[in-house]
Amino acid sequence: MSRFALNPRELSPEAPVAFTGPAGALEGLWRPPRPGAGTRGTVVVAHPHPAFGGTMMNKVVFHTARVLNHDLDLAALRFNFRGVGRSAGRYDEGRGEVDDVLAAWSEARRRVPQELPLVAAGFSFGSGMTLAAAARPGVPPPAALVLIGLPVRLFTPPERFPSSIPVVAVHGEEDQYTPPEAVGEYLEGWPGPHAFHVVTGADHFLEDHLPEATAFVSRTLREWV
Numbered sequence: 001m002s003r004f005a006l007n008p009r010e011l012s013p014e015a016p017v018a019f020t021g022p023a024g025a026l027e028g029l030w031r032p033p034r035p036g037a038g039t040r041g042t043v044v045v046a047h048p049h050p051a052f053g054g055t056m057m058n059k060v061v062f063h064t065a066r067v068l069n070h071d072l073d074l075a076a077l078r079f080n081f082r083g084v085g086r087s088a089g090r091y092d093e094g095r096g097e098v099d100d101v102l103a104a105w106s107e108a109r110r111r112v113p114q115e116l117p118l119v120a121a122g123f124s125f126g127s128g129m130t131l132a133a134a135a136r137p138g139v140p141p142p143a144a145l146v147l148i149g150l151p152v153r154l155f156t157p158p159e160r161f162p163s164s165i166p167v168v169a170v171h172g173e174e175d176q177y178t179p180p181e182a183v184g185e186y187l188e189g190w191p192g193p194h195a196f197h198v199v200t201g202a203d204h205f206l207e208d209h210l211p212e213a214t215a216f217v218s219r220t221l222r223e224w225v
Contacts, residue, residue, distance in 0.1 A: 010034050010035075010070060011031075011034055011066070011069070011070060012031050012032045012033060012034050012035060012069070013031070014029040014030065014031045015029070015030050015031075016028075016029060016030075017029065017030045017077075017107075018086075019079075019103065019104070019107040020103065020107075021082060021087065021088065021089070021099070021100050021103040022082075022089075022096060022099040022100065022103060023082045023088055023089025023090075023092075023096055023099075023100075024082070024087070024088025024089050025086075025087065025088050026079050026080065026081075026082070026087045026088070026100060026103060026104065027056075027079065027080045027084075027085050027086040027087045028056065028077055028078060028079035028080070028104065028107070029056060029077070029078050029079075030075070030076070030077050030111070031065065031066070031069050031075065031076040031077075032075050033069065033073045033074070033075055034069065034070060034073065037073040038073065039073065039074075039075055039112050039113075039116060040072060040073040040074060040116065040117075040225075041072075041074050041075070041112065041116040041117035041118060041119065041143065041225065042074055042075045042076070042077065042108040042109070042111070042112050042116070042117075042118050042119070043064075043065060043068045043069070043072075043074045043075075043076050043077070043118075043119040043120075043121055043146075044076075044077045044078075044079070044101075044104045044105055044108050044118065044119070044120055044121065045061045045064050045065045045076065045077070045078045045121045045122065045123070045126070045146075046061075046078075046079070046081070046101055046104070046121070046122035046123070046125075046126030046127070046129055046130050047061045047078070047079075047080070047081065047084075047122075047123065047125075047126045048060075048061075048123055048124035048125050048126055049124060049125035050081050050082075050083060050084045050091050050097075050125075051091055054081075054084070054124070054125060054126070055080055055084050055085055056078040056079055056080050056084075056085070058123065059205075059210065060123040060124075060148060060149070060205065060206060060210065060213075061078050061123055061126070062078070063210050063214055064121055064123065064146065064148065064214055064217065065077075065078045065121075067214040067215075067217070067218055068119065068121075068214075068217070068218060068221065071218040071222070072218065072221060072222060072225065074119060075108070075111065075112055077104060077107065077108045077111075079100070079104045079107075081097050081100050081129075082096055082097065082100055087100075094125070094128070094129065094132075094155060097125075097129045098129050098132045098133050098136065100129075101120070101122075101126075101129050101130055101132075101133040102133050102136065102139060105118060105120065105133070105142070117142075117143030117144070117225050118142045118143055119142060119143055119144050119145075119146060119221065119225060120133070120134060120142035120144070120145050120146070121145070121146035121147075121148070121217075122146070122147065122148070123148040123149055124148070124149045124150075124151055124177075124204065125151065127146075127147040127148055127149060127150045127151070128150065128151055128154075128155045128157070130145060130146075130147065131145065131147060131150065131157055131158065132157075132158070134161075134163075134165060135158040135161060135162055137162070141163050141165050142165060143165075143166075143224075143225050144165065144166045144167065144168065144221060144224055144225055145165055145166070145167040145168070146167075146168050146169075146170075146217055146221070147167060147168070147169040147170075148169070148170045148171075148206075148213065148217075149170070149171060149172065149175060149177075149178075149204050149205075149206070150169060150171065150178070150183050150186075151177050151178045152178050152182050152183055152186050153177060153178040153179075153182055154177055154178065157186060160189075160191075161189075161190060161191055163191070163192070164191045164192030164193075165192055166192050166193040166194065166224045167187070167190060167192070167193075167194045167195075168194070168195045168196075168197075168216070168217050168220040168221060168224075169183060169187060169194070169195070169196045169197070170196075170197050170199060170206075170213045170216055170217060171183050171196070171197075171198055171199070172198075172199050172202035172203050172204055172205075172206055172209070173198050173199060173200050173201060173202055174201065174202060174203045175202075175203060175204040176203055176204050177204050178204075180198045183196065184196055184198075193224065195216075195220045197213070197216045199212055199213055
């Protein structure tokens, strides 16, 4: 089971990176696979809403990237949307941010062999932008989606998703922005494999429940990717 008290010797250090985005350079942190492990793919994790303090340093983003790097030997990229931290540009109300996600996927694919799987993950606003990016026509699909705290009551998700990408979703039972029932209803029409876990007693930010949430994601992806 995933744990947060990981031995530092089992983790690779993150390195600051900058890569080209549609509004200028985007700031990120890249963690290669742990020492002695081969690269099995990548995971890109998108952060919560920029207008409400969301950055790549968010706890859910940090731990999702770290756990999947440790458990599944995925190189991990977390990044700041435009206008956040040292990323160029300014907040674009969820339009240009979808392009930022696509730029981060391109950067991750540039850093590892193209044939290896890319897992696209996001928390809150970041999960919405990740879902929208995966629905963009002509975009090479990720191997799987990880949608944590998907705020389907705050943005309009694609009604008919265009491909059967596997998706694993996690949601707090007491999420204050979107009830888990709304996410479950949306996923009922998903065209591919999907797994949905409601974390009992957790709010939107999964405070004190992150080990359970990330363990479910890790365990499910291990079967799929």
